[in-house]
Amino acid sequence: MATLQGLNFTNLNVSSVFIIGILLSFVFVLLGNKINHLIKIFTLSFIFSILYFYSNEASPYWYIFGVFLITLFFTNKLKKYSMQSLKEDFISEKIIFDFITLFGIVFFAFVILFPFYIMLVTSFKTQIALLVNPLDFSLDITKSLTELFKSYFVIFETYNFGRYILISSAVSIGTVIVTLLFAIPAAYAVARLNFFGKNFLSTSILIIYMFPAIVLVIPLYTVFSQLGLRNSIIGLLIVYTATTLPVAIYMLQGYFKSIPKEIEDAGIMDGQNWFGIILKIIIPLSLPAIASVALYVFMIAWNEFLFSLMFLDSPKSFTLSRAIQYLSGDAETPRQYLMAGSVIVTLPVLFIFIYFEKYLVSGLTSGSVKG
Amino acid sequence: MSDSLSKLEKRTAYTLVLPAVLLVFAIVLFPIFANVWISFKDIELKDIRIPEPRAKKIVKSISENQSELKIIYKLRNSSLIQELRNVQFQDKFPTNVSPINLDPRCNFQSKKVVCNLGNWQAKFRENFEITIQNNNGEIIDKKIIKSQKPILSGKADNPLLTTNFTLENFKKVFYENNFVELLLTTFYFTFFGTVGAIIFGILAAQLVNQNIQGRTYMRGILLFPYVGPVVALAYTWTLLLDPNSGTLNALLVNFNIIEQPVNLLGQKYITMSILGFEFKLRLALTTVIFFEIWRYFPLAFLFILARLQAIPQTLYEAAEVDGASPIQKFIHITLPQITAIISILFMIRFIWNFNKFEDIFLLTGGASGTRTLPINVYQQGFAVSDIGMGSAVSIVIVMLLLSFMVIYFRLIGKRANEV
Numbered sequence: 194m195a196t197l198q199g200l201n202f203t204n205l206n207v208s209s210v211f212i213i214g215i216l217l218s219f220v221f222v223l224l225g226n227k228i229n230h231l232i233k234i235f236t237l238s239f240i241f242s243i244l245y246f247y248s249n250e251a252s253p254y255w256y257i258f259g260v261f262l263i264t265l266f267f268t269n270k271l272k273k274y275s276m277q278s279l280k281e282d283f284i285s286e287k288i289i290f291d292f293i294t295l296f297g298i299v300f301f302a303f304v305i306l307f308p309f310y311i312m313l314v315t316s317f318k319t320q321i322a323l324l325v326n327p328l329d330f331s332l333d334i335t336k337s338l339t340e341l342f343k344s345y346f347v348i349f350e351t352y353n354f355g356r357y358i359l360i361s362s363a364v365s366i367g368t369v370i371v372t373l374l375f376a377i378p379a380a381y382a383v384a385r386l387n388f389f390g391k392n393f394l395s396t397s398i399l400i401i402y403m404f405p406a407i408v409l410v411i412p413l414y415t416v417f418s419q420l421g422l423r424n425s426i427i428g429l430l431i432v433y434t435a436t437t438l439p440v441a442i443y444m445l446q447g448y449f450k451s452i453p454k455e456i457e458d459a460g461i462m463d464g465q466n467w468f469g470i471i472l473k474i475i476i477p478l479s480l481p482a483i484a485s486v487a488l489y490v491f492m493i494a495w496n497e498f499l500f501s502l503m504f505l506d507s508p509k510s511f512t513l514s515r516a517i518q519y520l521s522g523d524a525e526t527p528r529q530y531l532m533a534g535s536v537i538v539t540l541p542v543l544f545i546f547i548y549f550e551k552y553l554v555s556g557l558t559s560g561s562v563k564g
Numbered sequence: 565m566s567d568s569l570s571k572l573e574k575r576t577a578y579t580l581v582l583p584a585v586l587l588v589f590a591i592v593l594f595p596i597f598a599n600v601w602i603s604f605k606d607i608e609l610k611d612i613r614i615p616e617p618r619a620k621k622i623v624k625s626i627s628e629n630q631s632e633l634k635i636i637y638k639l640r641n642s643s644l645i646q647e648l649r650n651v652q653f654q655d656k657f658p659t660n661v662s663p664i665n666l667d668p669r670c671n672f673q674s675k676k677v678v679c680n681l682g683n684w685q686a687k688f689r690e691n692f693e694i695t696i697q698n699n700n701g702e703i704i705d706k707k708i709i710k711s712q713k714p715i716l717s718g719k720a721d722n723p724l725l726t727t728n729f730t731l732e733n734f735k736k737v738f739y740e741n742n743f744v745e746l747l748l749t750t751f752y753f754t755f756f757g758t759v760g761a762i763i764f765g766i767l768a769a770q771l772v773n774q775n776i777q778g779r780t781y782m783r784g785i786l787l788f789p790y791v792g793p794v795v796a797l798a799y800t801w802t803l804l805l806d807p808n809s810g811t812l813n814a815l816l817v818n819f820n821i822i823e824q825p826v827n828l829l830g831q832k833y834i835t836m837s838i839l840g841f842e843f844k845l846r847l848a849l850t851t852v853i854f855f856e857i858w859r860y861f862p863l864a865f866l867f868i869l870a871r872l873q874a875i876p877q878t879l880y881e882a883a884e885v886d887g888a889s890p891i892q893k894f895i896h897i898t899l900p901q902i903t904a905i906i907s908i909l910f911m912i913r914f915i916w917n918f919n920k921f922e923d924i925f926l927l928t929g930g931a932s933g934t935r936t937l938p939i940n941v942y943q944q945g946f947a948v949s950d951i952g953m954g955s956a957v958s959i960v961i962v963m964l965l966l967s968f969m970v971i972y973f974r975l976i977g978k979r980a981n982e983v
Contacts, residue, residue, distance in 0.1 A: 283889040290890050297771040298782065304858070305788055311811060312800040327814040379584035387570070388577035394585070401592050403969065405919030407938040408958040411945045412598035413591065415612045415724060435591030438584050467576045496793040498922045503946075514795040518926070521799060528803055535796030546791045550784050553791075554866065 209248040217241055222274055230272055238264040270295055309539070316344050316533040323528060344533035352520060352530070353508070354537065361513040361538075364426055365494040368433040369487045372441050375434065377483070380445035381471055385457070395446075402439045406499050414503055424510045432500050437490045444489070448482035449475060485552040492542055513538045596962060602955035604729040609949035612724065615643030617651045617684065617716040619692075623706050632664075632697040633704050637714060639681070641688040648688070651718035653679040658708055660699045667694070684718065733956035741940070741957075750936040752846070753853055753924070754917045760857035761913055762906060765864025770894075772865075773872045783869065790862040798926035801855055805829055832933040848932040852924055856917065864909050871905045872898065911972045915965060937961050 217237050224233060242261040270291070281287070314332055315323065322329065339346070348354045382388070383395055413432065414423070422428030452475065460470045476483065501515040511519060517534040520526050546553060620638040637655075641648050653670075655677050657663075663672055670679035677694060698704050737743060772782050789797060804811050805828045813825035826834070826847070834847040875898065883893050921938040924930060930939035937957060945954025 286890050294771050294774055301768055305785055308800045311804055324809050327809050327811050375584040378580035382577040382580035386573050386577035388574045403915055407919055407921045407941050408961055409595040411951050411954050412595035418612055432591055435587050438588050498795055514793055517795050531799050535799055538793045539796045542791055
């Protein structure tokens with residue numbers, strides 16, 4: 194595959210491209226709705242690409258194809274413009290706004306996705322390829338699979354990443370389970386029962402939530418050192434549970450309040466105690482909320498870095514994040530290994546997020562997740 | 565009847581709430597108060613281990629038939645600074661084995677040697693010897709003797725619990741720590757990170773709120789930096805910004821925007837001249853702020869988008885009828901509708917950015933002018949290993965946070981009535 198190395202951007206014939214673009218836009222607007230939109234955009238984009246090719250002869254064919262696709266995308270956006278629409282009020286402002294919108298979307302998508310793309314591509318490269326040409330964004334898929342995934346093999350074999358994945362999963366899933374065990378009863382009590390100190394409790398949940406992990410670190414470090422809880426998964430589990438509990442309680446009690454009280458009254462009539470009510474009525478009715486809390490807690494625990502940095506010194510008990518940080522501490526570690534590790538730690542979170550986006554976004558806007 | 569019911573309700577509520585409350589108090593609230601205690605103590609990282617008596621057992625043969633053995637216990641106080649009091653020593657021996665010429669501090673009773681070794685100073689060391697013999701003149705198995713570990717116990721003060729306090733830490737925080745610069749850096753980082761995130765959030769929300777195809781996908785993609793693990797993202801950025809093999813520098817050089825690659829994360833200042841005015845820009849700090857904006861504008865975006873979508877469309881239609889331009893619509897309809905959410909976002913993000921540790925730590929480690937208060941807690945507590953000082957910096961953070969919160973609740977309390 195060709196790379197950007199072959200292109201000399203400084204020789205781009207910008208002015209001629211600009212003039213061609215302006216001319217074609219005029220043609221587009223003049224044509225208006227006289228011919229089918231699809232035919233119009235295809236022919237105009239094609240003409241543009243051909244003219245572009247002749248004004249910049251050095252460009253390779255795949256690059257021209259890219260230009261064609263981009264032009265197609267932009268001309269498609271021009272659909273609503275014609276000679277009539279140009280006579281509307283504030284049309285220049287509207288055109289500028291449309292233009293900004295379009296470029297804004299492209300800009301944001303690029304700025305967000307580009308680092309993720311670089312992370313992925315770098316993990317498939319060799320050390321030499323990385324150093325030779327930093328502008329090579331291509332993936333050489335002609336290489337054999339073992340060569341392509343070499344960094345991944347290395348970090349699993351030499352750097353024990355299998356173990357770190359296990360530890361990270363164990364800690365995250367453990368945190369989810371313990372947090373839910375503590376949070377569901379507490380959230381039920383806050384949502385439904387009357388007791389002294391309830392208001393105090395709900396406000397202090399919010400205030401505690403504002404307090405940063407960094408001020409907890411030194412006391413916890415000293416106490417955990419004396420209790421022998423450092424370098425242990427149990428210690429990490431305790432801290433993660435305690436720090437995610439306020440969020441979990443806050444999110445769950447909001448949902449529990451929305452469950453009609455009559456359903457519980459029926460349960461009380463049947464002679465259920467609170468344990469039965471929570472287990473047989475509340476939990477089945479609020480499964481979606483519990484699932485979204487569980488996913489959140491999982492993501493927080495999986496992404497957590499500060500406590501794992503403080504509490505874990507021995508590579509035996511590293512989580513994924515800590516392991517990657519430890520790897521980077523050695524300046525000799527090739528960057529593609531670091532990126533392979535980063536891909537491994539990022540993928541599960543992104544998959545969960547994409548798959549459950551709807552639940553997670555509603556949870557986010559209910560004012561919960563810290564960062 | 566109802567009285568007993570409400571009593572039952574209360575008792576149930578407490579049983580349900582208590583486990584969670586206790587855990588959160590122990591792990592979150594207790595440390596905040598413990599910080600106050602530690603910050604008034606002159607204590608270092610190596611002091612936090614409680615001193616222990618330790619013994620290494622060495623077994624030596626002294627007679628040919630091995631019916632007599634000499635055992636040397638290398639005793640020491642594990643602490644370099646703390647005294648151990650009333651150290652008790654105990655070791656067990658097999659049947660038919662008894663000590664000879666036993667040290668006067670010790671007793672031999674029912675196969676056990678029990679010694680009272682008194683007080684050990686800090687760094688105390690002693691080679692303590694016991695000679696044993698088999699009463700029947702038979703061979704003593706060295707391995708059995710060696711496998712038996714001596715039991716030691718002693719009393720020591722937990723250095724964390726002693727009651728000698730000092731104001732030294734706070735003096736050092738305010739006078740020897742470049743405190744003003746530390747505070748300024750923290751505020752630059754917090755303020756510009758917050759404002760930037762909100763501005764980009766508004767822009768992104770405005771864009772996504774228009775009728776474009778794939779709006780939900782766009783919303784999902786925009787949230788990626790916020791949900792991704794900080795370690796992975798920070799290292800990807802470090803790679804992108806690297807002066808030697810980084811993509812960004814290579815691109816800028818390729819387009820002739822800069823002549824030499826710039827070390828965006830390792831250079832404290834860069835001199836820029838705009839319109840003939842020369843000024844120095846905090847380069848590394850600016851880069852870190854941009855990372856911060858990149859990572860957290862999605863949250864602002866999401867909240868503002870939710871608010872934008874709740875604005876009744878009729879408002880815009882009415883404005884259209886009145887002949888308002890897009891800019892006028894934005895200024896007179898959209899902006900007033902989102903000021904409330906922006907002020908809330910500003911406070912929340914301000915507080916969270918103020919506490920941000922991981923992002924800066926992973927990008928620069930606090931070097932080249934990016935040392936903020938949270939970074940300083942880590943540096944003092946773990947790099948310099950002066951945890952008393954680290955705690956003192958934590959206290960400064962907590963105090964500043966509390967004052968932000970007071971301001972926040974005052975402002976929001978007033979705002980809440982308006983919304």
